[in-house]
Structure formats: structure tokens, C-alpha cells
Amino acid sequence: MTEDHDVFRSAEYGPAQRSPAQHPPAQPAPAQPAPAQPAPAQPAPAQPAPAQLAPREFVPAEFAPGNSLPRDTPGRNARPPAAHALPAADVDALYQVVAGRRDVRNGFRPDPIADDVLTRVLTAAHQAPSVGLSQPWDFIVLRDRAVRERVHALARRQQDVFAAGLPGPRARAFRDLKVEAILDTPLNIVVTCDTTRGGRHVLGRHAQPQVAAYSTACAVQNLWLAARAEGLGVGWVSFFDERELAASLGLPAHLDVVAYLCVGHVDAFPPAPELALSGWARRRPLAWPCTKSSLAAAGCPAGSQPACSPTPCPRSGHWTPRRSRSPASGRRR
Numbered sequence: 001m002t003e004d005h006d007v008f009r010s011a012e013y014g015p016a017q018r019s020p021a022q023h024p025p026a027q028p029a030p031a032q033p034a035p036a037q038p039a040p041a042q043p044a045p046a047q048p049a050p051a052q053l054a055p056r057e058f059v060p061a062e063f064a065p066g067n068s069l070p071r072d073t074p075g076r077n078a079r080p081p082a083a084h085a086l087p088a089a090d091v092d093a094l095y096q097v098v099a100g101r102r103d104v105r106n107g108f109r110p111d112p113i114a115d116d117v118l119t120r121v122l123t124a125a126h127q128a129p130s131v132g133l134s135q136p137w138d139f140i141v142l143r144d145r146a147v148r149e150r151v152h153a154l155a156r157r158q159q160d161v162f163a164a165g166l167p168g169p170r171a172r173a174f175r176d177l178k179v180e181a182i183l184d185t186p187l188n189i190v191v192t193c194d195t196t197r198g199g200r201h202v203l204g205r206h207a208q209p210q211v212a213a214y215s216t217a218c219a220v221q222n223l224w225l226a227a228r229a230e231g232l233g234v235g236w237v238s239f240f241d242e243r244e245l246a247a248s249l250g251l252p253a254h255l256d257v258v259a260y261l262c263v264g265h266v267d268a269f270p271p272a273p274e275l276a277l278s279g280w281a282r283r284r285p286l287a288w289p290c291t292k293s294s295l296a297a298a299g300c301p302a303g304s305q306p307a308c309s310p311t312p313c314p315r316s317g318h319w320t321p322r323r324s325r326s327p328a329s330g331r332r333r
């Protein structure tokens with residue numbers, strides 16, 4: 001058992017996750033379309049219990065009766081912005097999910113994922129924003145062991161390629177890391193992007209074709225967050241030569257693979273990124289990426305702009321401050 005694994009089992013992880021057996025049985029989808037707006041009048045329970053969630057049918061708001069586009073009418077929006085906030089408990093729950101989402105590679109359980117849970121998670125993914133509403137994604141749910149073994153072999157090969165290019169100490173540290181859980185989870189989800197979806201005139205894509213892939217990444221993030229709320233771990237694997245992966249999955253040429261995800265129930269969620277817990281990398285404080293206008297005149301909310309940002313030494317792998325450029329000369333200080 002690795003050191004990581006020991007950490008993950010510690011009480012730091014908070015309350016134990018429900019075992020898959022405690023997940024609710026599949027329920028029929030509600031017959032009526034969901035209301036277009038959440039009803040803020042009723043305070044939600046402090047902790048939304050996933051066990052009570054029923055599968056929700058996705059009904060685009062534009063099809064809900066009586067809905068029309070909100071118009072920008074000058075002077076009409078007199079209410080303060082907070083008037084449209086969700087109830088405080090819901091806001092807390094959202095931030096809790098965002099903060100508690102983790103990339104998981106260790107501690108997966110073999111238990112199957114209930115169909116209704118998977119449907120909710122994919123529904124959330126499918127509600128992502130997309131350029132010109134092109135929804136360029138497809139979700140391939142991969143359970144077949146033989147296919148996953150092929151994919152696993154590809155990932156192993158790329159890990160070797162990566163390790164071979166690392167300096168000694170870093171290569172040794174990499175050997176202790178687990179970077180995929182392809183065969184450990186009951187299923188994998190391949191998220192693809194069709195850059196041609198919607199034809200030639202997709203609104204917003206003409207000058208930046210890459211926004212189709214960005215849209216698909218938004219779907220992945222929705223999936224990841226919904227999975228966390230449902231108690232499912234997700235591990236994103238990118239140790240692939242994309243053409244090899246596409247060939248191994250038999251994908252048509254017009255589909256790009258954006259994400260390969262290992263999804264399953266877990267023993268626990270790490271309290272911080274696994275790479276941070278293992279010492280491989282560190283999280284940057286919020287103040288560092290926050291700027292007022294330009295990177296040259298970087299400011300941050302707390303006024304604690306860093307003089308340097310750390311980066312691991314490529315040879316030793318140790319964390320050292322990176323020298324910043326002097327604004328006047330452009331030379332390194």
C-alpha cells in the first residue's frame with residue numbers, strides 16, 4: 001500500500017461515503033417537465049441527501065410553457081443581483097461540490113453504477129454550454145473488459161515514454177504515482193468532440209475552431225461535478241497518443257477524443273489533489289492567477305501579489321522559486 005493510500009484512508013477525508021448498496025433504486029422519471037426557474041422561496045435542507053434525489057428529466061427551458069427570452073430593458077432590472085441567488089444552503093452545496101471534486105485514481109470499488117445515477121451524471125454533462133449550441137460531444141460508456149485492456153496497454157506505454165524523459169529523482173517519484181484506473185472502475189467514459197457538428201455556420205466557431213473542444217471540456221467538468229455530488233469518483237487519463245486511442249476504440253475520423261474518464265464508487269475522496277498530497281505538484285493560491293488588468297500589472301484581491309511563483313526544478317524535482325522578470329528591463333531578477 002502506498003503512502004498516498006494510507007493518507008486517503010485517514011479521518012481527514014470526513015464522513016464516510018455511502019456504500020453503493022445504499023444508493024436508491026431506479027425511479028421513474030417525473031412525468032412533468034421540470035420548472036424553468038429554481039423556486040427560491042423554500043429553504044433547501046442544509047445537506048442535500050443524494051439518496052433522496054430522483055432522476056430528473058432534462059427539459060430545455062425554451063420548451064417549458066410560458067418561457068420567452070429575457071430582454072435587456074433599460075431601467076427594468078431594479079432588483080439587486082443577489083435577488084436571483086439560490087438559497088444559501090444550495091449555494092453552500094454547490095461550492096462544497098466544486099471544492100470536493102477530485103481526480104481519483106486510488107481506492108475505487110468494483111460495485112456497478114446504477115443506471116439512474118449514470119443518467120443523471122450524463123444529463124448534467126449534456127447541459128453544458130457549447131459554442132453556437134452545437135453540443136459537439138458524445139459520451140461512449142465503455143464496460144467491455146477486452147477494449148479497456150487494449151486502452152490500458154496504450155496508457156502503460158505512454159507512461160513509459162513520459163518516465164523515460166524525466167530526470168532521475170522525478171522519474172523515481174513518478175513510479176510511485178498512479179495515473180490511471182482504467183481497469184479498476186466498473187466503466188470508463190470516452191468523451192469525444194465532433195468539430196463538424198452543426199455544419200459550417202455554427203455561431204461563434206468560424207474564427208476559433210478550437211471552441212468546439214472547449215465546449216466539450218465544459219461537458220466533462222459538468223460530468224465531474226455531478227459525479228462528485230453522487231459520490232462517484234472520476235479519474236481523467238491523458239496518457240495516450242490520441243490517434244492510437246481513437247484507432248483502438250474504432251472511432252470515426254471526424255471525432256476527437258477530449259477526455260478518457262474512469263468512473264466508479266470510491267472508498268473515500270482525497271482532501272486535496274492526489275498530486276499535491278504526494279508532493280509531485282502544488283496548488284497555487286488564488287491571489288496568484290488574479291490580475292486587475294494585465295499580467296504585467298498583476299494585482300490580487302488581498303494585495304498579496306507574490307514576488308515569484310514556484311516551479312519544480314526540472315533536474316531534482318524540488319520546488320524552487322522561479323525568478324520573475326523585472327518590469328523595467330524585462331531581464332530576470
Ligand SMILES: Cc1cc2nc3c(=O)[nH]c(=O)nc-3n(C[C@H](O)[C@H](O)[C@H](O)COP(=O)(O)O)c2cc1C
Nearest residue numbers: 101102103178179180236237238239272273274275
Ligand atoms: C485535461 C486533464 C488531463 C489529466 N490527465 C491526467 C492523467 O493522465 N493522469 C492523472 O493521474 N491525472 C490526470 N489529470 C488530473 C490532474 O492531475 C488533477 O486534476 C490535478 O492534479 C488536480 O487535482 P484535482 O482534480 O483532484 O483537483 C488530468 C486532468 C485534466 C484536467
